[in-house]
Amino acid sequence: MAVSTSSKPMRDQVKEYITKLQSEIISALEAIDTQDGSKFVNDRWERSEGGYGQSSILTGGTHIEKAGVNISVVHGKLPPPAIKQMRADHEGLPWTEATTSLPFFAGGLSLVIHPRRPEAPTVHANYRYFEITEEQTPEEKASGQPAKILAWWFGGGSDLTPSYLFEEDAKHFHSTLKAACDPFGDALYPAFKTWCDEYFYIPHRKESRGIGGIFFDDLSLHAHKRLPSGTRPTNLEEIWAFVRSCGDSFIPSYIPILQRRIHPVEGLEKPLEDKSESEERKRRWQLLRRGRYVEFNLVYDRGTKFGLMTPGARVESILMSLPETARWEYCSDLGEEEGTREKEIMDVLKNPREWV
């Protein structure tokens, strides 16, 4: 049995979808950042263990300081300890002492955009499909039949990290994601919004990385710890349509925000009068917030940590998410003073809000 909603196996449908989505997102970003003809540079890489990736990177753009929109489609063998660990969240996986390595497939799109203006928020999105199959005999392989799928699931999400708070941006971002989720069940957006707030949290700073969005994992036909039964997509067709709905929402969720924030906002900074000084202050604050982004990604993000520990992993693709520049000050005064725009966003990062 192949997991499929059409004549095509799901892994092929995923590959087609993320390839198309990557291309659409790149076009949307290039349409904004064309002042000096900034273009994404494509970097295709092969994985010696199986599969490939296509990293598209923009640096030094007029409005985009650093962005990566990447897809990867890899396959290989999952060793027994990894299978054992995955069983907790995936009932379908077999496990006996005799279980040997099993073939896996993983396909996904991952993006991070760090704009230049301090008013323009950083955004991150990631959508992925994972599949574990039975080992085929040489005869089965030769027959061209797809391997029997033992477990499959989807994961993903998208979240916004502003340096300065614009409530209309937060509302727009969350509303767009909610509208993408709602057709598939009212419980999805609230559950995945909460999960996002919990996941993108920096314990040692006691603050969130940003103002959230949605985050989900392990979405399959099996019971899900975060979703009451009856409140969620119940078949593969619906789950796959839900994931595409989220993926398709990326451009409308972010591009309008980027468009209205790529120019300086007058009077943004309350305590400073002098324009050049206020520009310096805004940039300094943005770089301090990027320092926190680095702290989260290197210390807590599971994808980054898992990636860096994986032998043969492509480090440049994993660390593509880091900003071009980040800053650390000892006991910085920025973000502490009541009545400032920096303190305003800190209050939100310390106490996540409902935006819809």
Next chain:
Amino acid sequence: MAVSTSSKPMRDQVKEYITKLQSEIISALEAIDTQDGSKFVNDRWERSEGGYGQSSILTGGTHIEKAGVNISVVHGKLPPPAIKQMRADHEGLPWTEATTSLPFFAGGLSLVIHPRRPEAPTVHANYRYFEITEEQTPEEKASGQPAKILAWWFGGGSDLTPSYLFEEDAKHFHSTLKAACDPFGDALYPAFKTWCDEYFYIPHRKESRGIGGIFFDDLSLHAHKRLPSGTRPTNLEEIWAFVRSCGDSFIPSYIPILQRRIHPVEGLEKPLEDKSESEERKRRWQLLRRGRYVEFNLVYDRGTKFGLMTPGARVESILMSLPETARWEYCSDLGEEEGTREKEIMDVLKNPREWV
């Protein structure tokens, strides 16, 4: 029994020594960075669980971009799981199922200096003393007798992180450390130099953080896994003298290097002719190297990781080690091209050398 080489308990001797060493190092740095009267700012903090710290921070100096020279003298209770874990390296520690929390004392000096010039290397040093004692009865406490010490050990080291290689600097730094170690046994410098190369290694980059120095831990009267018996200080007096010898070597190991590197070096960069372009390139490379410094500290450094996970830890003091600014480029060309000064240091970071 108190651990002591004089009438004073060792914890008091350590406190006096690190306080004096902190003051001397600050004076030596201020003597270099006085052009605009840059001064270290003292920040004393109390730990609610017991003890205090004195952070001395310099930012925005003429020659020093960011520096922290900190001491901390803390005490509290060590929970049973921590004691159990420490037993592996410390024979003296008791352990039964009935072991309860035990009092500990930790005193140490920790410093990181990030100079402004790309030619001037970053340096790090840390010397610390750890003690675990028996719980005293109220009567014993009232009598003023010190608690019985169950285990004690010293740890420390110092290492250099240049962005550009100057062989004379590497030789000077290592020679000075070796001269501080040698009076206490020929085996110390080679063992601790190797340990340093192993410790300050970034596996995902397959490169060292810098050109090393010395690193040691768990130095006590018990057998040490890295030191053959008969090749090391065999009593407390000698161990304490060894640690002070290392601590005292910091100023002569680093200050002469800083002094000769605080001005631009002409012709440092082989492939670029234009001066302003070469300054920009050197700065860019320095910031990329600082990005690696951040990666090591946040992903691998035990002190940082342990510190961030500790409830009530002082995050600003732990992350004081991070540079003011760091940079990440996707697949940067710098450091790749044969014949460049950037590739020269990369070769050393990929293949650590003997410098003495």
